[in-house]
Amino acid sequence: MVQIVISSSGAGRLAQWVLLELQGEGEPRQSGGLAGSVLGDLHYTHQGIPVLIVGHHILYGKVVQLEKPFAVLVKQGAGESQPAGPHARYTVTALIKTKLLFKTRPKPIITNVPKKV
Template identity: 40%
Template sequence: MIVPIKRNGVIEDWAIIDLQGDLKFEKIENSDNQLIGDLHFTKTGVPILIIGIHVLHGKEMTLEKPLVVLERHRNNIRDETIGEEDQIVKTEYIVKAIVKKKLLFKSRPKSIVTNVPKPC
């Protein structure tokens, strides 16, 4: 079976964020589109990830083999040769983005807040 792959408009460049370890969250009802932290870059291009009161310094790496992000589309097409009521499902993939870089954060996070005043 041949599955067509199409390219529509401008293809975005994405990057993978590679964290060493686990991220643990409080119980969240809907974890979709959950904000994890803030990603910044220094003037020299070093990525800095801030998660809560922790900061991680990383480095940007180029992937040996780029990855492609595809979005599946299914279209119902009426085939008149089979019958009026019969439909064929046509599947095609649209190229959404190409991943060429990886942001690697392998060092332990450092605490931003070092001295918290005690309440009176």
Template identity: 35%
Template sequence: MLEIIRLNPASSCTDYVMVELQGEVDCHSDKTTTARTIGTMCQAHQTADTLQLTIGHHQLTGKLVDLKKPLVVLQKVSDPHINYQAVGIIRRKYHFKTRPRAMISKPHS
């Protein structure tokens, strides 16, 4: 069943930015934890639309792009009926489409 959910533009929805990676991120740590830090993100250049993501010994460079259609972030509300509340909107994403670059560092002396 398709249900149309109307959003009030004046509502207090948070703006989110999505991160899109090509491929798969394999985590070798404890699988029981739900929240994990997979890497470090930092601004690559003086422009705010380029970002570098470092995961282990690999570095990726991504660009900030606008989504063709915005996505809404919904939260399930525990009522007697199934209801969803809009808590955020995703209008942009950081797209990491290139292969990761291996970072090689000098051994400690």
């Protein structure tokens, strides 16, 4: 039997992360992927409704509490590139208890509509 040691990081509270769920797919303008790129701007209304602005589009979402929280694990110790073995150690660095759900179609942001002459 393989034992995997899981411990929490630091003496203080764990970081609280938020999961972002979008319907559809996001494609980068440049070939290379989305890693390290800024997706958009996240804002909240006075009523606590999340608003995501991506380019010239706006998405309205809702805050959902997860039924089962996720733990963010970082592998530590010997053979970090190898699969879990007898000396594998993981550290819990954050918890995810909430997700922002954007399930509606994005709406275009139109700021100035030219009038016909």
